[in-house]
Amino acid sequence: MSSEQLFLGLDVGRTIRCALVRGDGQILCQQRVVAEVSDPQIFIDQLIETSNKMRSKGEVAAVGVGWAGLVDYETHRLEAMPNLVDASSFNLRSEMQSALGLPVIFDNDANAAAYAEWLCGAARGYKDVFYVTMGTGIGAGIIMGGKLQRGCRGFAGEFGHFKIDLDGLECACGSAGCLETIASGPNIVRRVREQLFSDPAFSISKLAADMESTLQCERVVEAAKEEDELALSVLRETGRVLGMALASVINLLNIEIVVLGGGVMAASELLLNSIREEARKRTMSPSFDCCRIVAASLELEAGMIGAAMLARDALQNGCA
Amino acid sequence: MSRMISHYRLEEELGQGGMGSVYKAFDETLDRWVVLKILAPELMAEEFSRKRFLREARLASALDHANICTIYETAEADNQFFIAMQFIEGRTLKRVINGRPMSADSLLAIALQVADALASAHAKGIVHRDVKSGNIMITPRGQAKVLDFGLAKLMTEKGRATEMEHPADELTRLGAPMGTPSYMSPEQARGERVDHRSDIYSFGVVLYEMATGRLPFRASSSVDMMHAVMHDTPRAVKEVNHQSPEELAAIIEQAMAKEPGERYQSMQQMLEDLQTFGVALRLGSGGVPDGATVPFIAPRRATSRKTLGGFFNRLFARKDDSPLYHAQTARRDEAQALSVQPSKKALAVLPFRNLSGEAQADFYGLSLADSLITALGNIRSLALTPSGAVERFQNQAINPASVRAELGVDLILMGNFLKAGERVRVTAQLVDARSGGILWSEKIDSETSDALAIHDRISREILAGLSQEHVAVDPMLLLRDENEEMRLDAVRTLEFSHDPRALSALVEAMRDTSLKVKAEAVAAVVKLGEEATGPVIQLLNDAIDEEDYLTARYAAKAMGLIGDRSISQVLVELLQCEDDFVACEAALALGRLKGTMAVAHLTRMLEDQNGNKRFAAAEALGQICDTGSREALQRRLSDDDDGVRAKARWALNRLRKADRA
Numbered sequence: 001m002s003s004e005q006l007f008l009g010l011d012v013g014r015t016i017r018c019a020l021v022r023g024d025g026q027i028l029c030q031q032r033v034v035a036e037v038s039d040p041q042i043f044i045d046q047l048i049e050t051s052n053k054m055r056s057k058g059e060v061a062a063v064g065v066g067w068a069g070l071v072d073y074e075t076h077r078l079e080a081m082p083n084l085v086d087a088s089s090f091n092l093r094s095e096m097q098s099a100l101g102l103p104v105i106f107d108n109d110a111n112a113a114a115y116a117e118w119l120c121g122a123a124r125g126y127k128d129v130f131y132v133t134m135g136t137g138i139g140a141g142i143i144m145g146g147k148l149q150r151g152c153r154g155f156a157g158e159f160g161h162f163k164i165d166l167d168g169l170e171c172a173c174g175s176a177g178c179l180e181t182i183a184s185g186p187n188i189v190r191r192v193r194e195q196l197f198s199d200p201a202f203s204i205s206k207l208a209a210d211m212e213s214t215l216q217c218e219r220v221v222e223a224a225k226e227e228d229e230l231a232l233s234v235l236r237e238t239g240r241v242l243g244m245a246l247a248s249v250i251n252l253l254n255i256e257i258v259v260l261g262g263g264v265m266a267a268s269e270l271l272l273n274s275i276r277e278e279a280r281k282r283t284m285s286p287s288f289d290c291c292r293i294v295a296a297s298l299e300l301e302a303g304m305i306g307a308a309m310l311a312r313d314a315l316q317n318g319c320a
Numbered sequence: 321m322s323r324m325i326s327h328y329r330l331e332e333e334l335g336q337g338g339m340g341s342v343y344k345a346f347d348e349t350l351d352r353w354v355v356l357k358i359l360a361p362e363l364m365a366e367e368f369s370r371k372r373f374l375r376e377a378r379l380a381s382a383l384d385h386a387n388i389c390t391i392y393e394t395a396e397a398d399n400q401f402f403i404a405m406q407f408i409e410g411r412t413l414k415r416v417i418n419g420r421p422m423s424a425d426s427l428l429a430i431a432l433q434v435a436d437a438l439a440s441a442h443a444k445g446i447v448h449r450d451v452k453s454g455n456i457m458i459t460p461r462g463q464a465k466v467l468d469f470g471l472a473k474l475m476t477e478k479g480r481a482t483e484m485e486h487p488a489d490e491l492t493r494l495g496a497p498m499g500t501p502s503y504m505s506p507e508q509a510r511g512e513r514v515d516h517r518s519d520i521y522s523f524g525v526v527l528y529e530m531a532t533g534r535l536p537f538r539a540s541s542s543v544d545m546m547h548a549v550m551h552d553t554p555r556a557v558k559e560v561n562h563q564s565p566e567e568l569a570a571i572i573e574q575a576m577a578k579e580p581g582e583r584y585q586s587m588q589q590m591l592e593d594l595q596t597f598g599v600a601l602r603l604g605s606g607g608v609p610d611g612a613t614v615p616f617i618a619p620r621r622a623t624s625r626k627t628l629g630g631f632f633n634r635l636f637a638r639k640d641d642s643p644l645y646h647a648q649t650a651r652r653d654e655a656q657a658l659s660v661q662p663s664k665k666a667l668a669v670l671p672f673r674n675l676s677g678e679a680q681a682d683f684y685g686l687s688l689a690d691s692l693i694t695a696l697g698n699i700r701s702l703a704l705t706p707s708g709a710v711e712r713f714q715n716q717a718i719n720p721a722s723v724r725a726e727l728g729v730d731l732i733l734m735g736n737f738l739k740a741g742e743r744v745r746v747t748a749q750l751v752d753a754r755s756g757g758i759l760w761s762e763k764i765d766s767e768t769s770d771a772l773a774i775h776d777r778i779s780r781e782i783l784a785g786l787s788q789e790h791v792a793v794d795p796m797l798l799l800r801d802e803n804e805e806m807r808l809d810a811v812r813t814l815e816f817s818h819d820p821r822a823l824s825a826l827v828e829a830m831r832d833t834s835l836k837v838k839a840e841a842v843a844a845v846v847k848l849g850e851e852a853t854g855p856v857i858q859l860l861n862d863a864i865d866e867e868d869y870l871t872a873r874y875a876a877k878a879m880g881l882i883g884d885r886s887i888s889q890v891l892v893e894l895l896q897c898e899d900d901f902v903a904c905e906a907a908l909a910l911g912r913l914k915g916t917m918a919v920a921h922l923t924r925m926l927e928d929q930n931g932n933k934r935f936a937a938a939e940a941l942g943q944i945c946d947t948g949s950r951e952a953l954q955r956r957l958s959d960d961d962d963g964v965r966a967k968a969r970w971a972l973n974r975l976r977k978a979d980r981a
Contacts, residue, residue, distance in 0.1 A: 038958055170973035189963035190970075193935045197908060200873035201835040203901050212900065214931050214961040 006058045007311045008051055008102075011109055011303025013068040014136050018050045019301065020058050021308035025120045027301060029057055040087040047092075048099045055100065062103040063096065064311030066112030066303045068137060073154025076106040105314045108150075109133065110157055112306030113296075114141020115148055117259050119309055122297040128256040130249055131296070132159055133303075134242075134264035137172075138180045144253065160184065162245050179245050183238050185217035185264050192220055192234050202230045221267040232270070239271045243278025250283045250291050261296030268295040326397040328356050328404060339363060339471075344407065347392075353407040354392060357471075364401045371898055372865050377403060378896075379861070380446055380469040382889040387437035389457070389467045408465050413456040413526070421533040421561045424568060428598050430456075431527055433464040435594055438523060439587035441469060442516040443850075444887055445857020449514065451522035452503040453529055501545040502535045506578050509546035515824065515858055517580040520587055524575025531568060532560040536576070550578075567597045581796070585820040586851075666729040668705040668753075669693050671714040672746065673736035675805045681739045685714055688746070691776075692733065705729060719816040724753035731759075736809050742767055747806060749798075749813065757819040761798060763806075796825050804834045811837060815844035823848060827855045830874050831863070838874045846881040853884040860894075860902070869899045876902045880909030888915045895921050904936035911940030919946045926952045931961045938964060942971030945978045 004022070011017040012035070019030035033050055036042045051063060070079040076093040096104045114123075114131030123129040129143040138160030142149040150156050160180035161173050168177025181187055193211065196202045207215075207223040207230050223231035246258055265271065276293050283291075296302060323330045328345040334355070335342045340363070345356040364370045374394060381391040390406040413430065416422075422430075434456055441448065448455075448469055457465040501509070505521035508514050528536045536554030539545035554576070557569040571593050577583045584590040669692045672685040690707050697704050705727050713723070723732055735748035743765065750760040798810035811829050814822045826848070829841035845852045860875035876894070879887070894906035895918070907925060910918040918940070925937035926949075938956060941949040953975070956968035 169970060170977070172969055172973075184966075186962040186966035186969075189961065190935075190966040193932065193963040193967070194939075196932070197877075197904060197936065199839065200870065200877050200901065200905075201839065203873050204870060208932075211932055212930050214959070214964075216960075216962050 005061045005312075007308035008054055008060050008063040009112070009304035009306070009308030009311070010047065010051065010063070010065045011112065011300075011307060012047065012065060013109065016046060016050055017300065017304050018054050019304035019308065020054050020060070021305055023312055025116065025305050025309055027305065029054070030301070030304060040090060043087060044090060044092060044095060048096060051096070051100055055102070060102060062105070062311040062315045063100060064112065064307030064309070064314075065096070065104065065106045066109035066307040066310075067106055068109045068139070070155050070158070071106045071108050073107070073150050076104075078106070079155070103311070103315060105311050105319070107307065107310050108139065108141070108154065108157065109303050109307075110139030110159075111141040111148055111150065112310055113261060113298075113302035114143060114157075114259075114306065115309055116298055116302040116306030117261065117296050118143050118148075120298070120305070121302060122259045122294050123257050126257045128253065129259060130246075130253065130255045130257070131259045131261065132242075132246075133262035134183060134260070135185050135262040138184050138262075142253070159245070159249070162248070164241060164245055179241065182241050183245075183264070188217050188220055188234060188238055188264065189215050191237075192230060195230055195234060205230045207231055217264060218266060221264070224267055224270055235267055235270055236274050238264075239274025240278045242271070243275040243280075244282055246275065246293070247279045247282035247288075250279065250287050254287055255291050258291060258293045259296050260293070261299065261302055263300070265295055325356065325358065325400060325402060326395060328354065328402075330356065345404070347404065354404045355407050357403045357405070359401040359403070361400070370401070375864070375893070375897070376446075376861065377471070378893045379444070379857075379890055380441075380471075382893060383441055383444065383446065383469060385437050385440045387433040387464050387466060388441065388469060389465045391469070403471070405467075406465075408457045408459060408467075410457045410459040410465075412454050413458055413464070413530070414453040416458050417453060417530055417533060419533050421563070422530045424563075424565055424601055427527070427530045427568070428594065428601065429462065430458065430464045430530070431594055432591070432598065434466060434523065434526070435587055435591040437464070437466045438516075438519055439591050441466075442519070442587050442858075443854045444890055445854045445861065447514065447516050447858055448519050448522075449508070450500060450503070451519050451526060452500050453526050454500075456526070501539075501542045501549070502537065504546065504549055505580075506550045507580060509549045513862060515580070515827075516587065516854065517583050517585065517824070520575050520583050520590060521577075521580075523587070523590070524572050524583075527568070527572045527575065528554065528557060531557050531564045531572065534560065565597070565601070567600060571597060580824070581821050585824065589820070665731055666703045666705070666727075667696065667731040667733060668710055668723060668727050668729040669696065669707075670710050670718060670723070670732060670734040672734070672748075673715050673809065674739075675736050675809060676739040678739065681737075682714070684737055684739065684744070686711065688737070696733075717812050717816070720751050720753045720756045721816070729753050734813075736806075738803065738805055745803070745806070747801075747809070751813075751817070755819065756817040756822075758798070758813075758817060763801070796821075796828065799825055799829050799832070799837075804836060807832060807834065807837050808840050811840045811844055815847060823852055823855060827852070827859050830856075830859060830878065831868070831871050838871070842874050842878045842881070845878050850882060850884045850886075853879065853882055853887055856882065857887065857890060864897065864899060864902065869901070872899055873901045873905065876905035876909075880905050880912065883909070883912055885913055888913060888917060891915065892918050892921055895925060900930050900932055904932050907933070907936040907940045911943035914944050915940075916944055916946055919944060919948050923949045923952045926956060931964060934959065934961065934964045935967050938967040938971050942967070942974045945974050947975060947979075950975055 006028070007021050007023070009019050009021050014035050015032055016035050017030065017032045020028045022028060031050065031054065033046060036046055067078060072079055078088050078092060093104050093106055110131065110133045113133050114129065117123045117131050118126070118129050123131065127146045131141040133139050140157040140159035142157050161171065161175065161178045163177045164179050164182070165177035169181040170176045171178040171181045182191070192207070192215070196208055196211065202208055205228055207228045210219060220231045220234065224235045249255060250258070260272070260275070272293065272295060279293060280288050298305060327349045328347055330343045330345045332344040333341060334344055340358045340360040343356045343358070345354050347354050377391060377394040381394065389408060391403060392406070393404040395402060438448065438451070446469055448466070450468065455467045457467060459465065503522040503525045505514065505518040508518050525536055537545060537548040537552060539548050557564050557572055558566065571590065575583055575590060669689045671689045674682050674685050689710065693704050693707050696702055709727060718734055720732055723729065730753055732751045732753050733748060734751060735746060737744055737746045746764045748762050749758050751757070752759055798813070799807055801807050801810065811826065814826055826841050826845050830838055830845065832838050832841065845856060856875050856879045860872050860879060863869070863872035863875055888910065891906045891910050895903050897903045897906065907922055910922065922937045922940050925933050928934055934956065938953060941953060950972070953968045953971050956964055959965050959968065
């Protein structure tokens with residue numbers, strides 16, 4: 001296969017990111033659109049339109065889609081999308097293939113991003129990798145022995161639904177006490193707002209004034225960088241919870257490297273410090289000592305690159 | 321043709337004044353007579369005053385009590401603000417008194433109704449500020465109705481001056497100022513901030529007027545009157561009317577104490593004493609009131625803490641030859657037996673609490689207590705608890721009742737110390753273990769260079785303090801220390817104090833400039849429970865008026881955490897508060913109380929531009945779990961705010977679970 005062969009990589013969450021990617025993982029061009037999450041048909045049309053626009057910029061061999069939800073690896077059907085529009089009644093792969101006239105593969109978005117970080121990012125050269133993406137939801141990709149591990153049907157890696165609290169909040173997945181109910185972007189903002197109401201002292205913080213209209217996780221991260229006490233306390237706590245959950249993974253899988261990515265990791269140093277500290281306290285020393293915990297290097301491009309590379313591999317293996 | 325305002329037909333002008341005009345009017349929608357007060361435009365011109373007035377009037381309209389004139393509506397029509405209220409047939413109490421003393425029976429029948437009305441309003445945080453005989457209507461059946469709740473704040477200084485010249489008909493003459501000079505409390509006359517204890521004073525003046533037929537002070541101008549209120553002592557009730565019962569005079573005297581801390585601390589306490597007086601009066605006379613008015617005994621509230629014995633004990637301590645003495649001998653003996661001074665008082669000196677945060681300074685606390693035990697051991701009238709028995713209290717928050725139960729002591733000497741560099745500050749308090757009241761308090765500053773000298777000096781000063789007459793210390797003084805740690809500790813001490821003034825002091829502490837003290841005061845006030853609701857709402861209203869929104873937010877937080885269901889309507893009103901955080905706290909409180917009556921208001925709040933309000937509304941609706949809010953919550957799933965989306969999803973999950981259940 002020539003490195004000049006091109007692939008489309010889509011990272012689909014509340015934002016649709018789409019890139020034209022070379023066979024060596026280099027992005028040639030990319031675009032993003034806000035997903036229409038209230039209507040599945042509009043959403044699907046958006047995907048097709050975005051892909052069509054991008055493929056017009058070069059000759060595309062295959063399309064990879066990283067999807068924020070459970071994807072059946074055998075059938076490429078979407079099984080559950082806790083944070084997205086419910087498109088489970090659509091055969092999305094077949095609709096896209098016929099609309100684009102190209103082979104299309106679907107995989108979980110965290111698997112795609114993990115694959116990219118392993119191929120050309122922070123986990124390059126490692127064999128046992130645990131990649132975590134933290135945004136609207138929390139997902140993970142597991143690479144063991146240099147191979148992406150999906151489980152028997154592709155549903156492995158749902159780190160966001162790791163149970164961390166017996167009496168925790170109800171989660172979008174239908175269960176309760178999931179990691180995501182504390183550490184996902186929306187839940188970080190929820191906790192910031194709850195802190196604001198639990199202690200009126202916070203109502204004089206600058207962040208409280210910012211909250212009067214709308215608040216997104218990015219602003220919380222910015223405020224933490226500006227030393228805002230409310231934002232700092234919530235992010236530190238988030239780091240501790242993530243560190244506690246990661247300790248279980250490290251103890252279970254004896255991972256070589258944990259790579260942390262996604263929008264929430266914009267606060268990388270602040271989060272990393274408390275994640276490492278908590279993970280160290282809660283992991284058996286030999287396991288912790290041989291494990292690195294680092295920030296992802298491909299940032300928000302990982303999902304698109306990984307999806308494109310998974311499409312490339314599938315085409316190469318005759319699976320697309 | 322009669323003039324119309326909104327759906328009210330104006331029939332007869334009842335009066336005019338600085339506040340506007342008063343009409344008898346007919347409500348054509350509901351077919352009933354009302355009194356319509358049309359407010360002077362200049363009073364409503366300024367937005368802040370208008371908002372303040374409307375908030376107060378809306379809160380007052382939430383009052384539902386047989387002895388309070390109901391406010392039906394506060395509204396605006398044709399650029400005129402007006403208040404529609406219940407039309408009451410009858411005469412003002414001023415006219416009923418008409419310059420002559422009332423019989424004790426008639427007085428009591430009216431006093432109990434008015435006291436119950438005021439207690440009920442105070443429990444909802446509403447202070448009248450202009451209690452006077454002209455603001456109390458007596459119907460032909462003898463029912464008392466208190467008028468004009470919530471209106472006093474609108475009145476102006478300008479109106480006050482006219483009061484003296486026209487005392488005849490307060491019902492129809494609008495424009496009375498914030499309090500009428502003859503009935504004003506001293507703090508009101510000084511222009512200070514007032515709380516419910518100001519109403520207690522004014523009600524004392526009304527009782528004085530009923531008992532004697534005259535006002536306690538006479539003056540030719542409002543300035544002279546206010547001076548008299550602040551500085552003069554009125555002639556004793558018994559001196560003006562020899563027929564007046566001693567017990568009634570004692571109640572009036574306590575209500576009219578110059579210092580708020582020396583009055584009844586709640587209208588409920590005063591009501592209970594009036595009820596007890598009523599029982600005594602019937603026992604003494606062998607009959608019921610003379611029928612001049614409908615006899616009415618306000619119901620006792622469940623929160624009553626005083627006993628008949630306690631009341632008589634206080635009264636008879638003043639005069640043992642009361643005519644009621646023999647009828648109540650057995651009860652009095654029992655009460656006195658409880659308060660009999662034993663020959664020896666049991667005293668526990670607890671280890672002083674270390675506020676320094678340095679563990680190595682802990683020894684001061686123990687050694688100070690130890691040396692005091694040794695020094696005090698020489699006083700024969702004291703039985704000291706050995707130091708071994710008190711060690712476990714080191715650096716603990718002290719609840720006097722628990723210490724009393726555990727050690728069986730009458731008095732507790734406790735305190736704390738703060739060590740900073742070479743200086744040490746010790747605060748000691750002598751607490752009555754039974755009541756929790758602080759009997760004596762002292763602050764001692766010293767150098768740390770000579771530990772023994774410090775111990776000696778502190779022991780000497782504390783001994784000197786102990787040997788003085790025990791006069792109750794005003795808890796407010798403890799909260800005025802310039803050191804934040806000391807004020808914090810004072811709040812923690814007051815939390816467990818049963819001093820009747822502790823509640824007012826703790827509520828006041830919520831105004832402290834330190835956020836830590838504010839937060840600690842909130843925690844302490846919340847623990848006091850529903851008893852604190854009224855004073856906290858008062859604070860909230862005053863803080864909003866003063867634009868001290870931070871204090872208002874703490875007050876709103878406390879109010880929500882107390883969780884008093886009886887104020888749900890007040891909370892609904894506060895959803896419209898000009899301060900968004902107060903509105904949010906009201907929403908959260910309604911959620912905790914499962915206030916289904918607020919679902920429509922909260923659903924509207926979900927569409928507010930303010931993200932905090934949308935978030936609070938989603939939280940409240942999730943708690944209430946009413947299916948009527950489902951669609952509005954679903955729309956929030958695409959909110960631009962991450963937190964609102966998460967909260968709406970959580971609320972919808974709760975609704976789904978409720979559906980399944």
